[in-house]
Amino acid sequence: SQQGEEDPQALSIQEGENATMNCSYKTSINNLQWYRQNSGRGLVHLILIRSNEREKHSGRLRVTLDTSKKSSSLLITASRAADTASYFCATVSPMDSSYKLIFGSGTRLLVRP
Amino acid sequence: EAGVAQSPRYKIIEKRQSVAFWCNPISGHATLYWYQQILGQGPKLLIQFQNNGVVDDSQLPKDRFSAERLKGVDSTLKIQPAKLEDSAVYLCASSSYVNSPLHFGNGTRLTVT
Numbered sequence: 001s002q003q004g005e006e007d008p009q010a011l012s013i014q015e016g017e018n019a020t021m022n023c024s025y026k027t028s029i030n031n032l033q034w035y036r037q038n039s040g041r042g043l044v045h046l047i048l049i050r051s052n053e054r055e056k057h058s059g060r061l062r063v064t065l066d067t068s069k070k071s072s073s074l075l076i077t078a079s080r081a082a083d084t085a086s087y088f089c090a091t092v093s094p095m096d097s098s099y100k101l102i103f104g105s106g107t108r109l110l111v112r113p
Numbered sequence: 114e115a116g117v118a119q120s121p122r123y124k125i126i127e128k129r130q131s132v133a134f135w136c137n138p139i140s141g142h143a144t145l146y147w148y149q150q151i152l153g154q155g156p157k158l159l160i161q162f163q164n165n166g167v168v169d170d171s172q173l174p175k176d177r178f179s180a181e182r183l184k185g186v187d188s189t190l191k192i193q194p195a196k197l198e199d200s201a202v203y204l205c206a207s208s209s210y211v212n213s214p215l216h217f218g219n220g221t222r223l224t225v226t
Contacts, residue, residue: 043217098168101146104155
């Protein structure tokens, strides 16, 4: 079963605009990770945020985590055509002894030049 | 460092045939994962290895799927016999330890006709 659900399922923006994607999850987490997947390729890790962190930055990426609402958001600022990809959140539960990473269904981002 | 290598890149088989996928993880990575990604969905974990032992295979359809990781390095995933619903991309990933970010290969796209 999938733990995280991304919203929206698809997003189309103009180059230069900001893109915000949301992720909601069901159970407590150890950490939450965001990945990017370009068409026909494997997933690439973007950023990891631990359950005791509220915000994290990496370049043009900003991730927030609200454990009380069981939600996270990924903000991509000043988007570029090369940011066109699918974005997935994934969670690790502290109640899972295997610490397996469970992925959501993803947001498909299209950045129009 | 060299990335996760997977082969073949594409495979087309008829239903009831068998197929095998190969994965070579990043050198030194103890944890290896096989995910199944159906078109338009997020990756679903099939099996997780820690060195050459199975940590989690709760979502592996064991009547037709099998996987092994000999000597704690390379891994193979086999499907026998294949069904139409097995059409998907099979992604291999590795990580240096549990709870750390995953590194993915580019996957094997399987089409079952």
